[in-house]
Amino acid sequence: MNRSLSFDIFRYAAILTFLAISLIPTVWMISMAFKPIAEWQASGADLTWWPNNPTLDNFRFIFGESGSELIVALERTAGRPILASLLAASFGTLIAMGAGTAAAYGLSRFGYGGNLPLALIQLRLFPPMAVMIPVMIMWAFLGLIDTWYGLALIYGIVTLPFAFWLMKTFFDDMPREIEDAALVEGCSRWRVFLRITLPMMRPALASSALFVFILNWSDYLIALLLTTRDWVTIPVYMASLSSSMTGQLYGAKAALGLIAAVPPVIMGIAIQKQLVRGLTFGALKE
Amino acid sequence: MTRITLENLGRDFGEFTALANMDLTIADGEFVALLGPSGCGKSTTMNMIAGMLEPSHGEIRFDGRNMNGVPMAKRGVGFVFQNYAIFTHMSVRDNLAYGLKAQGVGRAEIARRVGEIAELLQLSPLLDRRAAGLSVNILQRLAIGRSAVVEPSIFLMDEPLSNVDAAFRAVMRSELKGLQRQFKQTMVYVTHDQLEAMTMADRIAVMDHGKLLQVGTPLEVYNHPADTFVARFIGAPGMNLLPGRVTGGDGAPVIDLGAAGHSGALRLEQTGDILFGFRPEEVVPDANGPLAMQVTAAERIGPRIILHLAAGDHRAKVVLDGETPAPQQGETFRFSVPERSVRLFDAQTERAL
Amino acid sequence: MTQPIAAPASATPEADTSEEKRLGLWLTLPAQLLVLFIALFPICMQIYISLTDWSPLDGIPWYRAYELWIGLLNYVDLAGDPRFWSALWRTCIVMAICVPVQFFLGLGLAILFVDDFPGKRVLYSTLLVPMMVVPAVAGYMFFMLFQSGGPVNDLLSLFAGRPVTIAWLSDPDLALFAVIVSDIWQWTPLMFLILLAGMVSVPQDQQMAAVLLGASWTRRFFTIVLPRMKTIIIIAIAIRVIENFKVFDNFYIMTGGGPGVATETISIYIYKVTQQELIWGYVAAIALAILIVLSIVSALAINKMKGAK
Secondary structure (H helix, E strand, O other): OOHHHHHHHHHHHHHHHHHHHHHHHHHHHHHOOOOOOOHHHHOHHOOOOOOOOOOOOOHHHHHOOOOOOOOOOOOOOOOOOOHHHHHHHHHHHHHHHHHHHHHHHHHHHHOOOOOOHOOOOOOOOOOOOHHHHEEEEHHHHHOOOOHHHHHHHHHHHHHHHHHHHHHHHHHHOOHHHHHHHHHHHOOOHHHHHHHHHHHOOHHHHHHHHHHHHHHHHHHHHHHHHHHOOOOOOOHHHHHHEOOOOOEEHHHHHHHHHHHHHHHHHHHHHHHHHHHHHHHOOOOOOO | OEEEEEEEEEEEEEOEEEEEEEEEOOOOEEEEEOOOOOOOHHHHHHHHOOOOOOOOEEEEEEEEEEEOOOHHHOOOOEEEEOOOOOOOOOOHHHHHHHHHHHHHOOOHHHHHHHHHHHHHHOOHHHHOEEEEOOHHHHHHHHHHHHHHHHOOOEEEEOOOOOOOOOOHHHHHHHHHHHHHHOOOOOOEEEOOOHHHHHHHHOOEEEEEEOOOEEEHHHHHHOOOOOHHHHHOOOOOOEEEEEEEEEOOOOOOOEEEOHHHHHOOOOOOOOEEEEEEEEEEEHOOOOOOEEEEEEEEEEEEEEOOOEEEEOOOOEEEEEEEEEOOOOOOOEEEEEEEHHHHHHHEEEOOOEEOO | OOOOOOOOOOOOHHHHHHHHHHHHHHHHHHHHHHHHHHHHHHHHHHHHHEEEOOOOOOOHHHHHHHEEEEOHHHHHHHHOOOOHHHHHHHHHHHHHHHHHHHHHHHHHHHHOOOOOOOOOOOOOHHHHHHHHOOOHHHHHHHHOOHHHHHHHHHHHHHHHHHOOOOOOOOOHHHHHHHHHHHHHHHHHHHHHHHHHHHHOOOOOHHHHHHOOOOOOOOHHHHHHHHHHHHHHHHHHHHHHHHHHHOHHHHHHHHHHOOOOOOOOHHHHHHHHHOOOOOOOOHHHHHHHHHHHHHHHHHHHHHOOOEHHO
């Protein structure tokens, strides 16, 4: 098989070239995050691709520790936005997974909620921007603007379609015999669901939850519209890292961007096998 | 139209030997079944003949031409897959024409040959149907037709009947055999079902654990198994094998079968430990017979009765036709085995004597 | 679409039925309520507000927006709003460039990854990284990259042999190019992921059968692999088209829709009217128009897909 050798060479060359290009933005951000101020402010001919004097100053700076050479002090540090992102994304995931799992089970086993699959796909279809006016009014009315729970609620609704569809395909795949056996033993349906089905579904629940969390964590637009000051999330806060005095604080932004980017990348790789299922609404199960 | 020669053919997968030193010659136009339990190396052999797998050692020759390293598309081999691998997104016509189109045959020629083969296989009325949703016997004909239309010199079939339900298999078997007669191609047929091999093949190659154990016509393999594996594997139930010891002097040795008794006088040279083999069907009930065993169970299967026998450590099965008065469970069954039905095997090597 | 029907074969059907009914109802209730909460009420509100000239700055609560009733005037305005139409057109152009590029790059990569080779797993995981980066952060990455003194120009200088100082994000055409690059960078991996999964699921023995019939690689690819991937290709493209229509984060962070309106997509346009011009009555009208159009398109698409099956 001589042809396969030349194909292998071509394959590696093509993949590595693509990979090299595709890694430039990520590598650049990582590099910027560890550069001291003189290096990240450099431009044009002075540009360095890798920090000459790597430092953690940028991370110290966004968490409010001075000692950086920057004269400016941040009005607010990154701690609170990180907390906001964590709370909103986590509780949003909880809402989506709770409602989604229950509904998926109800439909998969008892045929209830036959309208949900389509309704939820349509929900996913619309640009969030096109429904935000009433949501903003409602949230203001309910006092949910600029709260982590207000954000969590809308996140829960926005990612509900994914949670529902993912769990539905998992329930559809699960053999019913085990449940039926427990039913014959005299367990009630509720008990079967809580004590047998859910524990068996633990891996499916975990990967679905991670998937939904990534989606929530990645939001920018909704947080931009529904938070103003106290509970802005990381991406919204990031924009405030440029001031008229200093211009763009590249180093600080890169450091924060890195903090924001790491969790979803790790989680995403952890649930690689379920990614296709999640992204295609369960139409494709690797 | 091609003679296949396998010489010292072998294939290893790392530590595991899937096939060891196989020698086999398949004559032009012959139908050979590779028979054995799963993992015996029969599919490995077939995949190497097709060129899907390269041999670790040894040679495959078609009409004397070495095929090692020849890509599968160039071997002129027709392959019928276990599930037929029909292109279900195409019409029957497109399936049949696929190979001809791939080989750049002209339009008119394609139409003519597809028409011919469709006629031969009674697929003509279905030509414009989508292949999805056709019944399994039509799929089988289509799979054969799709391979046959490019006129391969060899046909390989990988358990084509294993997805067919039992009731339908007999029909499919006779249809397959008929098709092979029509095409007159050399045919290698992989199966684990001895019935398929026995009813269709000119010769059977029995394999186990990567080794070729015996090659012969169905009757040869049935009547004169080369070793105890073949003896047990062929026939339903398989051959009875009772451990025994040859006693008695020259002239009229007798086999001592312990608790089961002893055989009548036999002409043989062997002495010492042997395995005494006989087909369950060839037992003669005989009130004065030299052999006696306890009936542990009696099953009636249609017109036949299968007796499960035990005596000491010996176990045997006997098939009687329904008219013979059968003993009840717990009774003692006395019988004899005609000398021509006795097959003896070496107790150590398990080879036929 | 598979509509599962509850049919558990149970010992005591009657008792079970009522229990199951109750349970089925309770289980699906929260999701139903959430959907209703986000669909029914807001849409009614949206219709109402879209018929007024209400703005949150007017000092009257939204339910008294009828005081500013203007009928269908917002919709008339919308029909003649060049900025709206140009944003819509631009969104379509972005889609028309991004989706095919992502598709062909993804398909090419999928072909390279379809069989096993040493290092496959690591390369595969690394390729997927861009799609997991938070889009807003991705926007920021590309904002840095495309600065006139930034690394993109640095690389170009290297190739050109002289200092290149292209002002990517302040030139209307180049800015659009830059945001499109960022979208392609981020979402090609998704295309690749889905297409690869589809390609792997093409039955191996069918391809083998085609090889044995003498079909070349190209013929196999176009007669077996691609036709078998049809549904998956449609799904992958549909997902990207839908998501591309909503695109906001990386565009807004990179250019804010500018320079001028050069990179203003429909989402950015609506956002700007919402946040800067604050005429929410008009925004509601735009949003509703989009919702209606999308509903019709999606209903047609779903019907067609059902019909095809």
